[in-house]
Amino acid sequence: MQSEMQLLKRYDSVLERIQTACLKSGRKTDDVKLLAVTKYALAQDIYTLLTNRKVPFIAESRLQESLIKWGQPPLSALKPIKFFIGQLQSNKIAKILTDFDIICSIDSLKLAQRINTQSEKLAKAATCLLQIKLTQKQTQGGVSMGEAAKLIADIRQQCPAVKLAGIMAIAPQTGDAEQLRPLFKEVKKFFDDNFEQDAYLSLGMSEDFEVAVQEGSNLPRIGSAIFG
Numbered sequence: 001m002q003s004e005m006q007l008l009k010r011y012d013s014v015l016e017r018i019q020t021a022c023l024k025s026g027r028k029t030d031d032v033k034l035l036a037v038t039k040y041a042l043a044q045d046i047y048t049l050l051t052n053r054k055v056p057f058i059a060e061s062r063l064q065e066s067l068i069k070w071g072q073p074p075l076s077a078l079k080p081i082k083f084f085i086g087q088l089q090s091n092k093i094a095k096i097l098t099d100f101d102i103i104c105s106i107d108s109l110k111l112a113q114r115i116n117t118q119s120e121k122l123a124k125a126a127t128c129l130l131q132i133k134l135t136q137k138q139t140q141g142g143v144s145m146g147e148a149a150k151l152i153a154d155i156r157q158q159c160p161a162v163k164l165a166g167i168m169a170i171a172p173q174t175g176d177a178e179q180l181r182p183l184f185k186e187v188k189k190f191f192d193d194n195f196e197q198d199a200y201l202s203l204g205m206s207e208d209f210e211v212a213v214q215e216g217s218n219l220p221r222i223g224s225a226i227f228g
Helices: 004-024 043-052 063-070 090-099 109-122 145-158 177-194 209-214
Strands: 035-037 057-060 081-084 102-106 126-133 162-170 200-202
Touching: 004 043, 004 209, 057 063, 063 081, 063 090, 090 109, 102 109, 102 162, 109 126, 109 145, 109 162, 126 145, 145 162, 145 177, 162 177, 177 200, 177 209
Parallel strands: 035 057, 057 081, 081 102, 102 126, 126 162, 162 200
Antiparallel strands: none
């Protein structure tokens, strides 16, 4: 566990970098929210951050570990808006819908239909992001850019209990964030063509979030730059 001062300084530094990226691209700083990825963070570090800073959103990717971590002190007393960013298993959808506010990993009509069925059973709408795949990793989920528009249309038509609230995409690791700028521009154009401007565009992680924000991301996912 790192010191409280060190942790909060890292978080504040990330916020400053986001604000600078907004100013460079002529955006309002209020247009961008930070999604703190807490999946690898220690419970005490998460508690320190959330009780000392106004952190709007957190993200987890492993259901069982998340249930344990957030189901006991000190985190059980906190109620942030929780995003699920991991790959979905059909037998865990109902529990994820119960424990999380937003699902970020829809990448097929079949999966959307399963979420829709469970949402109707729970009598609640499922707020979800479409996951677009920007890498060649076989182990990584996501729909291709070429297939994404049709999938969005199909989900909107066939899954009334699924509310598509935007896009999540993971860029390839290049070692040079500037190389990703054209890719981020492409995703932003697709987002503009298919979603309202108040929807979520979750592009950018700890290695590349400044370029992503400059190109339109309004929900960068940041873990290691905060928690180390």
